[in-house]
Amino acid sequence: MSDWARVSSILERALDLPPGERDRFFTREAGADAALLDELRALSRSYDQAEASAFIDRPLAAAEPDLILNTLHPGQRIGSYEILAEAGRGGMGVVYRARDTRLGRDVAVKCVAEGASPSQKARLENEARMAARISHPAIATVYALEEEPSTGSGQGGGQLFLISEFVDGETLRARVSKGPIAGPELARFAKAIAHGLAAAHREGVAHGDLKPENIIVRPSGDIKILDFGLAETRTGVAPLAAADAVAGTPGYMAPEQLRGQPADARADVFAYGVLLFEMATGRHPFAGDRGSMLEAALSNRAAFDTHELPAAIAAIVARCLAPDPSNRFSTAAELASALETALASSTRVATASRAVWWFLAHQRIVAALVAAMPIVAWIARPAFSRPWGSLVFLLTLAGATAVVALRLNADFIAREHPSELRRHLDAVGRRMWMAELALDACAMAAGMALADRLDWAAGLLFGGGVASIIALSVIEPATTRAALRAISRERPRRD
Amino acid sequence: MQGSPPMKDKNPEIEALLPAVYDELRRLASSYLRRERDAQSLQPTALVHEVYLRMLHDKPMLFQDRAHFCAIAATTMRRILVERARARHALKRGGPAPRVTLDESLAEDTSGQRGTTHGHTAVDILALDQALERLEAMDPARARIVELRYFGGLSVEETARELDMSPATVKRHWSVARAWLARELQ
Numbered sequence: 142m143s144d145w146a147r148v149s150s151i152l153e154r155a156l157d158l159p160p161g162e163r164d165r166f167f168t169r170e171a172g173a174d175a176a177l178l179d180e181l182r183a184l185s186r187s188y189d190q191a192e193a194s195a196f197i198d199r200p201l202a203a204a205e206p207d208l209i210l211n212t213l214h215p216g217q218r219i220g221s222y223e224i225l226a227e228a229g230r231g232g233m234g235v236v237y238r239a240r241d242t243r244l245g246r247d248v249a250v251k252c253v254a255e256g257a258s259p260s261q262k263a264r265l266e267n268e269a270r271m272a273a274r275i276s277h278p279a280i281a282t283v284y285a286l287e288e289e290p291s292t293g294s295g296q297g298g299g300q301l302f303l304i305s306e307f308v309d310g311e312t313l314r315a316r317v318s319k320g321p322i323a324g325p326e327l328a329r330f331a332k333a334i335a336h337g338l339a340a341a342h343r344e345g346v347a348h349g350d351l352k353p354e355n356i357i358v359r360p361s362g363d364i365k366i367l368d369f370g371l372a373e374t375r376t377g378v379a380p381l382a383a384a385d386a387v388a389g390t391p392g393y394m395a396p397e398q399l400r401g402q403p404a405d406a407r408a409d410v411f412a413y414g415v416l417l418f419e420m421a422t423g424r425h426p427f428a429g430d431r432g433s434m435l436e437a438a439l440s441n442r443a444a445f446d447t448h449e450l451p452a453a454i455a456a457i458v459a460r461c462l463a464p465d466p467s468n469r470f471s472t473a474a475e476l477a478s479a480l481e482t483a484l485a486s487s488t489r490v491a492t493a494s495r496a497v498w499w500f501l502a503h504q505r506i507v508a509a510l511v512a513a514m515p516i517v518a519w520i521a522r523p524a525f526s527r528p529w530g531s532l533v534f535l536l537t538l539a540g541a542t543a544v545v546a547l548r549l550n551a552d553f554i555a556r557e558h559p560s561e562l563r564r565h566l567d568a569v570g571r572r573m574w575m576a577e578l579a580l581d582a583c584a585m586a587a588g589m590a591l592a593d594r595l596d597w598a599a600g601l602l603f604g605g606g607v608a609s610i611i612a613l614s615v616i617e618p619a620t621t622r623a624a625l626r627a628i629s630r631e632r633p634r635r636d
Numbered sequence: 637m638q639g640s641p642p643m644k645d646k647n648p649e650i651e652a653l654l655p656a657v658y659d660e661l662r663r664l665a666s667s668y669l670r671r672e673r674d675a676q677s678l679q680p681t682a683l684v685h686e687v688y689l690r691m692l693h694d695k696p697m698l699f700q701d702r703a704h705f706c707a708i709a710a711t712t713m714r715r716i717l718v719e720r721a722r723a724r725h726a727l728k729r730g731g732p733a734p735r736v737t738l739d740e741s742l743a744e745d746t747s748g749q750r751g752t753t754h755g756h757t758a759v760d761i762l763a764l765d766q767a768l769e770r771l772e773a774m775d776p777a778r779a780r781i782v783e784l785r786y787f788g789g790l791s792v793e794e795t796a797r798e799l800d801m802s803p804a805t806v807k808r809h810w811s812v813a814r815a816w817l818a819r820e821l822q
Contacts, residue, residue, distance in 0.1 A: 149778070149816075153808045153811070153812050156811050157808075183819060184812075184815045184816060187815040187816070188811060188815035190818060191818040196759070197786050197814060200785065200787070200788070201761065201786055202713065202717060227719070227720065
């Protein structure tokens with residue numbers, strides 16, 4: 142205490158001195174007290190820095206006026222709602238968590254600043270009316286719109302409160318900033334948002350301001366779309382865009398919105414495209430600063446790279462982001478069903494390619510096994526009595542050549558022309574199997590003939606023949622059926 | 637600190653007055669905002685003075701004098717502002733951030749100012765509040781000057797009048813307190 146009294150008194154006197162003389166003054170005052178001298182010098186440096194940066198020179202409320210926009214305090218009551226805590230605030234108003242004392246549940250109370258312009262009030266009323274039309278699990282339910290008489294001298298009318306479902310969780314913005322969303326989670330989020338939006342569009346409501354800040358991911362993983370403040374009906378309520386300087390959020394606004402032209406559900410589809418791209422890559426599709434972002438969105442070219450996207454959604458994103466609204470999905474319902482199809486067939490393609498992989502593996506393993514037979518026969522040739530060695534070798538060579546050629550052919554067709562595979566197997570499959578069967582019989586006979594003379598060759602030929610017959614009769618029909626089924630399912634989607 | 641009120645001493649008198657002051661500040665803040673939406677700043681000084689005049693007019697018994705009121709008003713402002721800052725802070729940290737909607741980017745577009753204002757570096761309000769509490773324990777007089785000026789919005793001259801000091805003294809006390817706080821926040 143007395144230390145500080147001394148420090149502060151020396152410092153106050155020093156601050157009147159020109160900076161060059163301060164240090165000499167400190168040295169004289171501090172005397173032998175090195176700690177005191179250090180403290181004085183440090184504070185003197187802080188003083189200069191604070192001067193230079195105008196540290197706390199501006200009163201806080203003036204520096205950050207949004208801090209005093211609204212001052213409902215915990216414990217205050219709005220009708221039967223008791224304010225618990227502030228949940229968040231932004232330029233347009235504040236959201237409180239409150240307790241509905243009558244129904245005993247927590248609600249969100251949103252209000253615009255009391256001094257808000259009529260257009261901001263209109264926006265909140267609009268939000269209430271629009272969101273109240275929609276009932277969908279992915280959309281926060283509106284409970285009520287309350288008006289309280291003004292606490293003041295009556296200027297500006299009462300204050301509006303929008304009472305809605307309390308949604309806890311993090312914003313999609315926070316989620317995306319942690320990195321791209323992948324796999325089943327991406328599919329689940331994408332579908333939930335699309336279906337929620339579709340529910341709105343079915344009621345004739347276009348959201349108008351879809352962006353990651355307006356979507357909440359609940360701890361359970363469920364999605365809620367919020368903020369219908371800029372929503373419009375297709376039946377054409379006076380667009381709020383005219384009243385507000387900026388209606389919407391650049392970066393999520395469709396080109397027609399940016400140009401100030403009337404926007405409809407297809408503007409939501411555009412914003413959804415931006416959203417989906419951002420979820421999948423962690424990046425905004427129109428990279429760069431806001432200016433170039435606008436330019437990219439406005440220009441009639443694809444400024445984004447769909448190669449980064451998972452194949453299943455690349456085409457959907459591209460169609461959502463079409464600069465011309467008539468090239469987009471016309472509603473979110475259409476978008477949602479396209480998304481369902483794409484995501485479903487993408488999981489099917491995954492299983493399809495697995496079935497085809499096994500089919501290919503089977504062809505190659507059998508080809509390798511069969512190719513080994515004439516080699517064994519050649520080495521084992523001297524063990525046969527005179528003409529038989531060469532005869533067995535030539536027979537296995539002929540059979541193996543035919544089988545390997547046909548197997549590799551089937552492999553090639555399955556890879557390059559999967560749609561032709563069925564026809565190909567119908568045409569040559571039986572002959573291939575007959576040739577292989579004959580070869581196996583020959584190999585087994587040769588193996589038996591060699592028994593007691595050259596046991597390793599006998600074992601290889603006989604065993605190879607048996608293995609090949611089992612593959613032919615048991616394994617091959619199954620893998621072939623699976624591959625053909627997978628290919629035929631995948632085919633119609635390829636257009 | 638978290639959760640406890642920003643004031644060290646829980647003055648029952650101030651506690652009793654808080655709701656009334658809150659209401660006044662809210663009403664006035666919004667009427668100022670309405671009037672000065674296009675002007676660069678809200679004027680907290682005027683705000684506090686108007687609260688003072690109105691409350692003196694409505695409830696003269698409640699205040700001993702002008703200085704008493706100013707002390708209450710500044711403390712109240714501080715408490716309100718720190719609470720809001722904490723709410724905003726919680727939101728930015730992405731913690732449990734429940735909300736119906738926030739139009740952050742809209743706010744940015746229309747006012748162009750958030751976080752950093754007029755070239756000033758944004759101050760960590762919560763840290764400042766805690767540092768000021770430490771200063772209060774050590775040096776209540778200088779801490780009061782900071783509270784009146786930074787949270788209450790009074791100018792040097794107004795602070796001097798409220799505290800019955802010379803403006804030069806207020807300025808010197810302020811400079812030292814500010815240097816100390818600046819170092820605490822580094």
